[in-house]
Structure formats: structure tokens, C-alpha cells
Amino acid sequence: MDWKDRSAxxxxxTAKGKTHDVWQRFQTWENVIGTWIVGGEYDVIVxxxxxxxxTVYRCVGEIKNWNxxxxxxxxxxxxxYKSDSWWWEKPAGAWVLFREKKLNETPEKIRKWSWMTSxxxxxxxxxxxxxxxxxxxxxxxxxxxxLKSENWxxxxxxPIKSWWNQTWKDKWWWG
Numbered sequence: 001m002d003w004k005d006r007s008a009x010x011x012x013x014t015a016k017g018k019t020h021d022v023w024q025r026f027q028t029w030e031n032v033i034g035t036w037i038v039g040g041e042y043d044v045i046v047x048x049x050x051x052x053x054x055t056v057y058r059c060v061g062e063i064k065n066w067n068x069x070x071x072x073x074x075x076x077x078x079x080x081y082k083s084d085s086w087w088w089e090k091p092a093g094a095w096v097l098f099r100e101k102k103l104n105e106t107p108e109k110i111r112k113w114s115w116m117t118s119x120x121x122x123x124x125x126x127x128x129x130x131x132x133x134x135x136x137x138x139x140x141x142x143x144x145x146x147l148k149s150e151n152w153x154x155x156x157x158x159p160i161k162s163w164w165n166q167t168w169k170d171k172w173w174w175g
Contacts, residue, residue, distance in 0.1 A: 007033075007049045007077040008056045009122060009129055010063065011042040018068035019043040023161065031055060033168050034087065036095070036159040042073065045095060045157060049168075075122035075129070081107055082118040088164040090133040092140045093117070097126035099153035106130075109150065115143050126155070 014022045019037055023044045026035040033047040046063075050056050053076070060074050087093065098106050106128040110116045119130035132147070134140035147154050 003077075003082075004079045005077070006051060007047065007080060007120065008060070009075045009077070009120070010046045010048065010060055011073040011075070012044040012046065012063065013041070013070045013072070014043045015068050015070055020161075022066070022068050023163070027163050027165075029059070031059065032165055034162065034164045036157070036163070037161040038095070038157045038159055040157060042157075045159075073124075075124055075126075078121040078123055079107070080118065080120035081111065083111075083114070083116065085114070085117050085133070086164075086166075086169060087117050087131050087133065088166060090115075090135055092135065092137045093131055093133040093162075094140055094144070094159065095157040096130050096132050096144065096147060097155040097157065098128040098130070098147075100127045101151070106152065113143070113146070115139070132156075 012022060023035050023037045026032045026046050031048055031050050033049055035044060035046045038045055048056050048059055060072060063069055063072060100106050107119060110119050110130055115133050117131045117133050119128055122129050132140055132143045134143060144156055
């Protein structure tokens with residue numbers, strides 16, 4: 001399934017000791033598909049969806065006003081892809097950021113892998129983000145190594161804690 005010009009990933013750097021609180025706050029937001037505590041430069045990733053950019057803009061504006069947030073990096077989805085699988089069906093997974101050598105090479109190639117649940121073009125510092133799933137962490141690491149063999153520059157964002165809004169199974173837009 002493909003979609004275009006909707007959704008955004010927001011990477012959030014939290015104030016010291018506030019990561020869990022910020023991550024948990026998103027679990028009541030209707031337009032959040034999921035949220036993850038990750039290691040690295042940012043502490044939390046949130047995936048928003050809305051049928052209009054004004055809604056996403058208002059959500060990001062609210063986050064930026066929280067005292068618990070130091071800064072954000074917002075990535076609007078230009079086009080996206082979802083397989084027939086749901087992200088939460090496999091117990092292990094990681095977000096992977098890609099830099100492409102040629103425009104749009106990633107979306108075409110990732111469709112061949114059943115363990116790539118979704119991907120989205122997020123123009124900016126990185127070109128693409130995908131969810132790499134596995135039945136365990138060894139399988140996820142094997143898939144990450146497969147990605148490296150494609151000669152893409154990749155950056156895995158391994159979740160320490162994940163929350164998927166499983167009501168999206170009923171709300172996901174088809175067509």
C-alpha cells in the first residue's frame with residue numbers, strides 16, 4: 001500500500017530525566033501511530049498521521065512548548081509504503097534512516113524484503129526511514145547487515161521502548 005503527502009516523524013531531544021514522560025504522553029494522542037524511546041542524538045521518535053499538514057504542524061507546535069523538550073527535528077513524509085504486515089506482529093524491530101546515492105532507489109528496493117514493514121521518504125538530512133522487523137534481535141541484525149550490503153548509508157534507531165497504536169489496524173487508510 002502506498003500513500004503520499006501525509007504523516008510526519010518527529011525526533012525529540014528531551015530534558016534530562018524526562019524521556020519516559022514525554023514518550024508516554026503520546027500514547028493518548030489520536031493521530032499518533034507509534035512512539036519509541038531510542039538511543040543516540042534524539043531520545044524519542046513519534047510518528048504522526050493526519051489528513052492535513054495543519055494538524056501535524058499544530059502537534060509539533062504543542063511539543064515544542066513543553067518544558068520537557070529541548071528541541072525537535074520534524075520530517076514530513078513525501079511518499080510512503082506499507083507491506084501487508086503490521087509493525088507489532090514481530091517482537092523485535094528498529095527504525096533505519098537511509099541516505100541514497102540516487103533519488104528514489106530505496107523505495108523500489110525495499111519492497112523485495114518481507115521484513116521491511118514500511119518505509120517513507122523524508123526529505124532532509126536523511127532521505128528515507130523504514131521499520132526493519134524480526135522474530136528476535138539476531139534476525140533484525142541480520143537484516144540490518146543485508147541493508148549494508150546494498151551500499152546505502154544507514155543509521156539504525158534501536159528502540160529501548162516501543163508503543164504502537166494498534167487501533168491503527170482499523171483506522172489505516174486503504175487506497
